[in-house]
Amino acid sequence: MNFAEKIKEFPTIETNQIRLRKLKKEDAASLKKYYSNENVYRYLDWNGPETLERSYEVIDLWNKGYEKGWIIRFAIADKVTDEIIGTIFLSEFEGKRAEVGYELSESYWRRGIMSEAIREVLSLGFDQLGLVRIQAFVCAENVASTEILEKFNFKEEGCLRQYECHSVTGECKDMLIYGLLNTEFQK
Numbered sequence: 001m002n003f004a005e006k007i008k009e010f011p012t013i014e015t016n017q018i019r020l021r022k023l024k025k026e027d028a029a030s031l032k033k034y035y036s037n038e039n040v041y042r043y044l045d046w047n048g049p050e051t052l053e054r055s056y057e058v059i060d061l062w063n064k065g066y067e068k069g070w071i072i073r074f075a076i077a078d079k080v081t082d083e084i085i086g087t088i089f090l091s092e093f094e095g096k097r098a099e100v101g102y103e104l105s106e107s108y109w110r111r112g113i114m115s116e117a118i119r120e121v122l123s124l125g126f127d128q129l130g131l132v133r134i135q136a137f138v139c140a141e142n143v144a145s146t147e148i149l150e151k152f153n154f155k156e157e158g159c160l161r162q163y164e165c166h167s168v169t170g171e172c173k174d175m176l177i178y179g180l181l182n183t184e185f186q187k
Contacts, residue, residue: 006129010066013074013124015116019082020074023062027075027084028055034085034105043139044103046167062089069093072124076104076117088117090125096132098125114148119187122152126182133181139164140174153186154178 013020023031032055034040035048049055065071073089086104100121104114125131138145140159150156156178163175 007072007124010072011124013120014079015120017079017111017113018085018116019077019079020088020117020120021077022066023059023073023075023084023087025056025059028052028059030084031055031059031087034107035103037106039106040103043142043145043173044166045164062087065091074117074121076102076113078108085113086117088114088121090121090129090134096130098129098131098134100125100134100136109144115151118148118152122180122185123187126185131182133179135180136178137164137175138178140176146176146178149178149180152180153184154180155184 010022011020012022028049029052032049032052041047049058062071062073065073070093071089071091073087073091075084076086076088077084085108086102088100088102090098090100092099100118102114102117122134125134135157136145136149136154137160138149146156156176158177160175160177162172165172
């Protein structure tokens with residue numbers, strides 16, 4: 001699926017607390033800062049960008065990925081300051097299926113921000129892109145992430161043992177796969 005045919009320009013979406021928007025070069029320092037927190041990258045497969053230069057490269061990669069149609073990755077920005085506090089994406093488009101993934105600065109946990117972001121991205125995927133299924137791979141130890149997926153009616157579909165290995169630590173983690181069908185999504 002080439003979603004660029006359905007979404008001509010990168011969308012900006014506002015909710016009560018946040019703005020979902022395209023990443024920009026000015027976000028590089030904030031991206032590096034929140035990714036450097038072990039509590040943020042603990043359940044991911046990398047530590048995030050190690051340098052400011054690498055932050056620029058990652059932002060460029062994600063934005064080019066949008067242009068090529070393989071990922072739409074939003075900056076989650078504080079609505080008041082416009083500072084980036086996380087990202088959320090849809091990627092791995094195959095037929096009418098995509099994967100959702102996300103991370104958020106620890107300073108903003110437990111405020112309902114990720115719920116707002118997920119609701120909007122799921123709505124975009126199902127309503128505008130015509131997806132039938134959105135799935136997520138979550139580290140089995142990441143209870144907060146599994147709880148938020150279940151809040152949106154995602155169903156646990158299985159455990160992929162020792163599936164994801166961290167690019168820096170080499171530690172391999174069990175990953176749970178969650179799926180949500182368009183017919184199960186409740187805004």
